Amino acid sequence: MDSSTKHSGITRRRFLKDGVLLPLALAAAGGGVSTLFLRRADARGFYLRPPGALEEGNFLAACIKCGKCAQACPYNSIRMSGAEAGVAIGTPHIIARETPCYLCPDLPCAKACPSGALDRKLEDVEKVRMGTAVIVDRENCLSLRGLRCEVCYRQCPLIDKAITILPRHNQRTGVHSIMEPVIHHDKCVGCGICENACVRDKPVIVVMKSPPEQKDYYEF
Amino acid sequence: MPVSGVVISCLVGCSEAVSGRIAAFDGVEVHGVLPDNQIVAVIEADTVDAEVKLVSQLHEVEDVVSVRLAYHNFEDL
Amino acid sequence: MALSRREFLKASAAAVAFAAAGASVLNPKVSEAGDAGIKWGKAPCRFCGTGCGVLVGVKGGKIVATKGDPAAPVNRGLNCIKGYFLSKVLYGKDRLTKPLIRKGDKMVEASWDEAMTLIASKFKESIAKHGPDSVAMYGSGQWTVFEGYAALKLFKGGIGTNNIEPNARLCMASAVTGFMTTFASDEPMGCYDDLDLGDTYFLWGANMAECHPVLFSRMIDNRLKNPDVRIIDFGTRRTRTSQMADQYVRFNPQTDLALLNAIAHVIIKEKLYDEKFIKKHVVFKKGKENIGYGLEDKFKFTDDPKPISFDDYKKFLEKYTPEYASKLSGVPAAKIVELARLYADKKRKVNSLWTMGFNQHVRGTWVNNLVYNVHLLTGKISRPGENPMSLTGQPSACGTAREVGTFTHRLPADMVVTNPEHRAKAAEIWGIDVKRIPDKPTYNATEMFRALDRGDIKVLWSQVTNPFQSLPHLNRYRKGARKGDGRFVIVSDIYPTKSTEVADVILPSASWVEKEGFFGNAERRGQQWFKMVDAPGEAKSDLWQTMELARRLGHGNLFPYKYAEKEIFEEYRKFTVGGKDLAPYEAYVKARGLRWPVVNGKETLWRYAEGHDPYVKAGEGVKFYKNKKDDGRAVIWARPYEPAAESPDKQYPFWLCTGRVLEHWHTGTMTGRVPEIKRAYPAAVCEMHPDDAKRMGIKNLQKVKITSRRGTIILPVDLNGRGKAEKGNIFVAFFDETKLINELCIDAYCPISGEPDYKKCAVKVEKA
Numbered sequence A: 001m002d003s004s005t006k007h008s009g010i011t012r013r014r015f016l017k018d019g020v021l022l023p024l025a026l027a028a029a030g031g032g033v034s035t036l037f038l039r040r041a042d043a044r045g046f047y048l049r050p051p052g053a054l055e056e057g058n059f060l061a062a063c064i065k066c067g068k069c070a071q072a073c074p075y076n077s078i079r080m081s082g083a084e085a086g087v088a089i090g091t092p093h094i095i096a097r098e099t100p101c102y103l104c105p106d107l108p109c110a111k112a113c114p115s116g117a118l119d120r121k122l123e124d125v126e127k128v129r130m131g132t133a134v135i136v137d138r139e140n141c142l143s144l145r146g147l148r149c150e151v152c153y154r155q156c157p158l159i160d161k162a163i164t165i166l167p168r169h170n171q172r173t174g175v176h177s178i179m180e181p182v183i184h185h186d187k188c189v190g191c192g193i194c195e196n197a198c199v200r201d202k203p204v205i206v207v208m209k210s211p212p213e214q215k216d217y218y219e220f
Numbered sequence B: 001m002p003v004s005g006v007v008i009s010c011l012v013g014c015s016e017a018v019s020g021r022i023a024a025f026d027g028v029e030v031h032g033v034l035p036d037n038q039i040v041a042v043i044e045a046d047t048v049d050a051e052v053k054l055v056s057q058l059h060e061v062e063d064v065v066s067v068r069l070a071y072h073n074f075e076d077l
Numbered sequence C: 001m002a003l004s005r006r007e008f009l010k011a012s013a014a015a016v017a018f019a020a021a022g023a024s025v026l027n028p029k030v031s032e033a034g035d036a037g038i039k040w041g042k043a044p045c046r047f048c049g050t051g052c053g054v055l056v057g058v059k060g061g062k063i064v065a066t067k068g069d070p071a072a073p074v075n076r077g078l079n080c081i082k083g084y085f086l087s088k089v090l091y092g093k094d095r096l097t098k099p100l101i102r103k104g105d106k107m108v109e110a111s112w113d114e115a116m117t118l119i120a121s122k123f124k125e126s127i128a129k130h131g132p133d134s135v136a137m138y139g140s141g142q143w144t145v146f147e148g149y150a151a152l153k154l155f156k157g158g159i160g161t162n163n164i165e166p167n168a169r170l171c172m173a174s175a176v177t178g179f180m181t182t183f184a185s186d187e188p189m190g191c192y193d194d195l196d197l198g199d200t201y202f203l204w205g206a207n208m209a210e211c212h213p214v215l216f217s218r219m220i221d222n223r224l225k226n227p228d229v230r231i232i233d234f235g236t237r238r239t240r241t242s243q244m245a246d247q248y249v250r251f252n253p254q255t256d257l258a259l260l261n262a263i264a265h266v267i268i269k270e271k272l273y274d275e276k277f278i279k280k281h282v283v284f285k286k287g288k289e290n291i292g293y294g295l296e297d298k299f300k301f302t303d304d305p306k307p308i309s310f311d312d313y314k315k316f317l318e319k320y321t322p323e324y325a326s327k328l329s330g331v332p333a334a335k336i337v338e339l340a341r342l343y344a345d346k347k348r349k350v351n352s353l354w355t356m357g358f359n360q361h362v363r364g365t366w367v368n369n370l371v372y373n374v375h376l377l378t379g380k381i382s383r384p385g386e387n388p389m390s391l392t393g394q395p396s397a398c399g400t401a402r403e404v405g406t407f408t409h410r411l412p413a414d415m416v417v418t419n420p421e422h423r424a425k426a427a428e429i430w431g432i433d434v435k436r437i438p439d440k441p442t443y444n445a446t447e448m449f450r451a452l453d454r455g456d457i458k459v460l461w462s463q464v465t466n467p468f469q470s471l472p473h474l475n476r477y478r479k480g481a482r483k484g485d486g487r488f489v490i491v492s493d494i495y496p497t498k499s500t501e502v503a504d505v506i507l508p509s510a511s512w513v514e515k516e517g518f519f520g521n522a523e524r525r526g527q528q529w530f531k532m533v534d535a536p537g538e539a540k541s542d543l544w545q546t547m548e549l550a551r552r553l554g555h556g557n558l559f560p561y562k563y564a565e566k567e568i569f570e571e572y573r574k575f576t577v578g579g580k581d582l583a584p585y586e587a588y589v590k591a592r593g594l595r596w597p598v599v600n601g602k603e604t605l606w607r608y609a610e611g612h613d614p615y616v617k618a619g620e621g622v623k624f625y626k627n628k629k630d631d632g633r634a635v636i637w638a639r640p641y642e643p644a645a646e647s648p649d650k651q652y653p654f655w656l657c658t659g660r661v662l663e664h665w666h667t668g669t670m671t672g673r674v675p676e677i678k679r680a681y682p683a684a685v686c687e688m689h690p691d692d693a694k695r696m697g698i699k700n701l702q703k704v705k706i707t708s709r710r711g712t713i714i715l716p717v718d719l720n721g722r723g724k725a726e727k728g729n730i731f732v733a734f735f736d737e738t739k740l741i742n743e744l745c746i747d748a749y750c751p752i753s754g755e756p757d758y759k760k761c762a763v764k765v766e767k768a
């Protein structure tokens, strides 16, 4: 490693460490800083919150960090974040690659929430919006290379709605079709089951807060 | 400082010649010449603007058909 | 060398660009560093009957990588997810590396000599006391050709018993008897090229999207190129295949028999048949009816074929009006008429494809016959792009089980033990007295395990398969294996399985490229590979194990080989000359597989077709020359609809169907050891229709208790999964060794093929 990299690495770590000591200060400094902070803590810039969570700012304000939702989850999908979360310390979140949200039909986590940080009235699991899946690394998706994988698609609880398969001609072989998984952001609930199931070492399909920004209105 | 990986397609049979031409640019490193008239190169520039300029210049090089960006990284190093 | 951050970024930039250029392997830097010293060799995939070619990368005596073989005609470099992870299937942590012998409740490590001495003594003792029919070999469609051949030769030509069966009895036997009764020669006339060349595909009980993944993408690509292509999926469960088909035609389980007869009825009533073709190439026959279900031990059945006329056949079909079939099947009568017309459309190139929905069927042979009927009536057979095609499940169900003939009633290359000429030919090639080959078939697979349960079979050796997870009515046979009283079970495998659990001796086997091998896939393509790595520990190939037993039983003279694999192949090839014609071994070493018959170095794409099949003479057009008995004609069979062995009733109101998923191979012993696959699909679920669930107050993911007359199991329900059960049906995959769904299945089988019906039995479902 050259010195500049070292420097930046240490700074980053120091920043995190300092952050542990500073959650209150940061909270006082307001939303902008805390979002920035969250981005540092999680590369994707957001925490996957349990189903029914309010918009992040309101959620942080409302959540009383009681852990009732985590207790209610039969799969232990919900964890309470540790100090690394800074201002979000003690709040519930889901690490999809380890245990995704399996979308219990009665949403026991949301029902258990006493504060309203999770929407208790949410009935229909298909209305849940925790985030949305995105294929972040097209080069490494096996299906996009023509292999018959589509594990994410077949495991998606909203199969044929949130993910569909778009077959197209494989020009290299000339006789096979590429079965491309296509995510429909308006249907995807962000449960992370696909991220959990992806067969690559690093999942190439991951849940994000919102689809990557587009600078126009073409929605495909 | 931006670092990018690009795939350059050339006219049939010209990849060797093109690789010589583009290697002469400052900030361009040729990493491989593939049998199917493609060249893989890495581009470094000081700013994004400079990088864009460089890529446009590559487009202009004789016998180059296209320059495709395959990887782009921008971070302070 | 530590790379600087910038160097690292540049390296990744280059790597990604290489990948984008479609040339990751050509990246000179990568191959210098990471890929240096990898040696690549060819092999067929270890898993399904598709038979994709792969390249196996070996370094330091280990498989470090595999990739689809771009030169393999089947897959052209592609694989499904099972094939993608081939490099990991042999390296699970609990690979068996030493022989193990049961001492009470414990399995104790032993030397090969101890284990083989014990096994040989058990064989000798049992044969001496109870005769040769008290010992048995249960093998596999995943045996290499050499392994299957050696086992067959030892049991039929050495020990003198027909107690040898493959697990292919559980998956392909009905296809075999279907082919044999209609054409007098096993295996398809068509090949995978038909997937590219046809324009109409009828799928019957085949979830190709998951079970023949790479072939499915070939058929879909055909449709992408040609918008006229129609894919019609007949099924009892809405699958990923149905999802991509043009039409999904749902029918009630077992009524495919009525549907196919109704299709023939319409074709005849509307005179859509090909009169000339029928006159020239077809005879009509009728067999016994009400043939039973093989539910009682030692069930025996012999058909009694009687020639009938075309008019008799027409009369037989009168009953099968679209309305009648509609009442049974639930398919609207108009739809049946429409599809019959599509089948007969002279402008269309029509193919039928099927797998376990047809074969695992108490009338499996019949339903195979019935689909040929439709093709024979319309003359849509043995033409490029237009064929009935039975898809095989296992990588060498065709090559080993069917062509070598490792069934109780068979000898290599379509020959049978009941035929004295066939026995004479085998005896001659083997250099033995013909009297040594017993002339009576003994047990089909189910009956073999019944005999073990009863104690008629004492010593049973299982190789390359996992019967104590995969048999139907599993409880009975698992218990039977451990009843003691002289019973002795030997299991050769590469991992601990549900079968090694009940074994008295476990032998560690070499697998796949840890030995030299030869598989034959579903399109008659034989594929050879060399040994590329050593098996771990003391594991040895099943071929070595079988020959070692032979030596110890005094039958070593049957295996006088120096280069066993090649010599066995050349010996076996003698059986095939003038019929199935395999090429010399060296030809397979060079080729990416060859489709038999290979005559004068040329493979055959379409059998029975002039210009393709070397045995069809000029001017004949099509000739079903194998059926000498009927003058080179194929048989249209009058086969009625008969109900399943067990249908839902008040007490057990649901149909239970079992099957596979794309991610896992059979009982999951290999794929379950690949962490990525295990994560992708960890455990079995019970697919159920949402309306049924609602009525019973069952919510998605809730646990249910499923009970049949034979067993009980608890599983979470999946109301909206990859497969969607129809009302009154549930579906459970059988890969999960912690949830033995086969305990619930009924061990009823097709009386002609002996293949059990894993697709239909009655269960009840309750909240757990």
Ligand code: SF4
Binding pocket: A132, A133, A155, A156, A157, A158, A159, A162, A163, A183, A187, A188, A189, A190, A191, A192, A193, A194, A195, A207
């Ligand atoms: S996150 Fe993935 S699995 Fe969940 S709904 Fe969206 S696409 Fe489907």
Ligand code: SF4
Binding pocket: A135, A140, A141, A142, A143, A144, A149, A150, A151, A152, A153, A181, A197, A198, A199, A200, A203, A204, A205
């Ligand atoms: S599971 Fe991963 S590799 Fe497979 S198709 Fe989905 S995103 Fe691609």
Ligand code: SF4
Binding pocket: C045, C046, C047, C048, C049, C050, C051, C052, C075, C078, C079, C080, C081, C082, C083, C084, C212, C213, C214, C215
């Ligand atoms: S399992 Fe079948 S489809 Fe998949 S790679 Fe192997 S042979 Fe091909």
